[in-house]
Amino acid sequence: MRLAIAEINLKALANNLAQVKHFAPNCKVMAVLKANAYGHGLVKIAQHLSAADAFAVARIDEALALRAGGLTKPIVLLEGFFHQDDLPILLANNFQTIIHDENQLAALESATLDAPIACWLKINTGMHRLGIAPSQFESFYHRLKASDNARDDIKLMTHFSCADDVNDEKTTQQIALFDSLTDGKAQQHCLANSAGILAWPHGHGDWVRPGLMLYGVSPMLNGVGKEHGLAPVMRLTTRVIAIRDVDAHQCVGYGGRWCSDKPTKLAVVAMGYGDGYPRHARQGTPVIIKSQRYGIVGTVAMDMITVDIGDNGDNIQVGDEVIMWGPELPVEEIAQCASTIPYELLCNITPRVSYEYQE
Numbered sequence: 001m002r003l004a005i006a007e008i009n010l011k012a013l014a015n016n017l018a019q020v021k022h023f024a025p026n027c028k029v030m031a032v033l034k035a036n037a038y039g040h041g042l043v044k045i046a047q048h049l050s051a052a053d054a055f056a057v058a059r060i061d062e063a064l065a066l067r068a069g070g071l072t073k074p075i076v077l078l079e080g081f082f083h084q085d086d087l088p089i090l091l092a093n094n095f096q097t098i099i100h101d102e103n104q105l106a107a108l109e110s111a112t113l114d115a116p117i118a119c120w121l122k123i124n125t126g127m128h129r130l131g132i133a134p135s136q137f138e139s140f141y142h143r144l145k146a147s148d149n150a151r152d153d154i155k156l157m158t159h160f161s162c163a164d165d166v167n168d169e170k171t172t173q174q175i176a177l178f179d180s181l182t183d184g185k186a187q188q189h190c191l192a193n194s195a196g197i198l199a200w201p202h203g204h205g206d207w208v209r210p211g212l213m214l215y216g217v218s219p220m221l222n223g224v225g226k227e228h229g230l231a232p233v234m235r236l237t238t239r240v241i242a243i244r245d246v247d248a249h250q251c252v253g254y255g256g257r258w259c260s261d262k263p264t265k266l267a268v269v270a271m272g273y274g275d276g277y278p279r280h281a282r283q284g285t286p287v288i289i290k291s292q293r294y295g296i297v298g299t300v301a302m303d304m305i306t307v308d309i310g311d312n313g314d315n316i317q318v319g320d321e322v323i324m325w326g327p328e329l330p331v332e333e334i335a336q337c338a339s340t341i342p343y344e345l346l347c348n349i350t351p352r353v354s355y356e357y358q359e
């Protein structure tokens with residue numbers, strides 16, 4: 001019997017890519033696959049996104065892993081390259097780079113390359129993380145145009161900081177600034193992450209960059225994927241490995257942080273932070289056993305969680321499946337219970353969890 005399993009529903013993935021195209025019908029799609037495809041398995045997910053126009057990752061190693069997996073689509077490096085020595089690797093593997101600062105531009109300009117590299121010039125319109133200042137835009141643009149090491153079809157990019165909040169003015173300001181800088185340039189534009197795709201249609205540009213929504217999860221504040229026609233791709237399950245009776249006033253688990261107020265039954269479940277389940281999930285965070293919700297009690301340990309199955313205890317046996325999140329139990333809800341975001345929960349799945357891909 002296998003315990004922690006991440007079932008990956010590839011039909012749901014296809015549905016979600018179709019939803020991206022539904023929300024951004026005139027855009028090319030750069031599918032974001034960083035961090036092991038948000039914990040879903042880099043190469044496997046990429047193999048099932050043949051309808052995307054390009055892939056995007058954060059690090060060169062991730063891009064090389066895609067090539068080693070036999071994937072041939074263009075790959076965009078969202079942080080660009082890190083050293084001039086990386087440039088021949090980019091060229092040899094048909095990787096496209098972001099240019100986000102002076103060091104990168106200078107390294108590109110002074111390199112000796114056999115052919116030019118495809119570049120995306122990233123403008124900081126308010127995220128204040130990567131990207132050139134608006135005032136640098138014209139000069140960077142012309143230097144790239146003039147460099148033999150940059151392909152002529154320079155593309156222009158920015159990134160939203162608050163697109164998950166439909167009431168935040170920031171996104172409108174970012175789009176306006178980007179448009180005012182890039183107006184009149186025939187170059188292709190790319191602005192929107194998942195939240196931008198769902199909530200900010202006037203910021204779609206020519207290319208969109210969906211990550212989270214491909215995996216069926218809502219990027220919006222307090223959102224759930226199915227509100228946007230998305231289907232969760234991952235279902236994380238495990239099994240009950242013991243059932244025990246506790247008396248009133250027994251304190252369970254490390255630190256004795258939860259104590260029973262009346263006699264009850266607990267299911268001990270084979271899942272913990274060693275599988276990537278969040279240790280800070282609060283008391284009462286739901287799991288599903290036999291189609292019914294129960295709350296976790298006590299501190300999440302490395303390998304185990306205790307669940308109060310109370311009066312229904314007789315229905316539940318050792319070996320029963322426990323759903324930690326999935327279509328029946330949104331990962332968005334579990335993230336809220338753990339004071340984090342679904343992105344983190346998905347990325348944190350550890351190698352101890354086995355993956356089952358369902359075509």
Ligand SMILES: *Cc1c(COP(=O)(O)O)cnc(C)c1O
Pocket residue numbers: 032034078159192193194195209210211212213219
């Ligand atoms: C991760 C990332 C994305 C995808 O964001 P989602 O919110 O997952 O859609 C898009 N663009 C950049 C620059 C990113 O780093």
